[in-house]
């Protein structure tokens with residue numbers, strides 16, 4: 318069934334694990350993810366960005382997620398990732414999403430609060446939960462280019478005030494991650510002191526980690542080996558993610574690791590099978606790679622196997 322993340326996060330918090338939030342854009346990606354979650358008996362969040370809605374059209378994504386639930390019997394959260402304004406959050410809530418993110422992190426503290434409150438009011442009246450964001454990730458957010466120097470980490474005391482004044486259900490925080498494949502110039506580093514402080518000040522309150530892909534080297538190498546060009550890609554080491562999920566982080570967002578796995582598999586297949594031109598062949602390889610990646614994340618990083 319389509320469910321909110323309320324129960325999932327409560328159990329994740331108590332069980333000191335995290336729920337995976339995987340970005341979806343087409344049929345094969347959705348199928349790969351839900352097959353893995355089914356086999357691992359894991360809680361699952363499928364998240365749709367504005368870019369995904371433009372690429373696949375909302376109706377297709379909604380129907381594909383419904384089909385996935387029908388086919389697997391899984392409980393799934395359908396979440397809007399990085400909602401830019403009240404309108405798109407309202408659209409998705411009216412469209413049956415069970416969770417939305419309103420990303421007001423680029424506005425002032427007060428504007429972010431005002432916008433988030435407006436979405437929370439509309440969502441809670443309809444039984445939908447809300448994720449907000451405080452603090453700015455470095456790196457490239459979907460069509461918002463936040464340069465390193467503007468990256469402002471989440472202030473723990475502001476986080477408490479933000480949660481109290483907005484009534485939001487979960488909060489995405491900035492502790493050193495960023496979106497995409499190039500997260501760190503030097504050694505990967507997260508501000509665990511800050512995360513510990515926020516966790517202490519907001520006990521039992523679900524925190525969200527964006528930009529949490531590991532950018533696993535073997536997949537970067539495979540992409541590059543078969544015609545790709547992704548130099549110097551670096552992500553969040555998996556032990557840091559495990560450590561974060563033992564603190565207040567209950568939702569870990571993963572998109573780039575899926576993209577790299579799917580791209581490596583398709584590049585490899587096409588290079589090794591030049592005579593093939595059946596899309597089902599290479600899209601099928603991509604789907605398999607997604608499934609394997611998600612199983613790996615569920616078992617070895619998130620710790621949410623058999624926690625359905």
Ligand SMILES: O=C(COP(=O)(O)O)NO
Pocket residue numbers: 340398399495496497498526527528529530531570571572573574
């Ligand atoms: O935060 C993410 C995805 O982050 P990655 O690019 O690290 O997969 N989506 O909202």
Ligand SMILES: [Ca+2]
Pocket residue numbers: 420421422423450453454458
């Ligand atoms: Ca943001």
Ligand code: NA
Pocket residue numbers: 364397398399418448570
């Ligand atoms: Na999100």
Ligand SMILES: [Zn+2]
Pocket residue numbers: 399496527528570
């Ligand atoms: Zn994000």
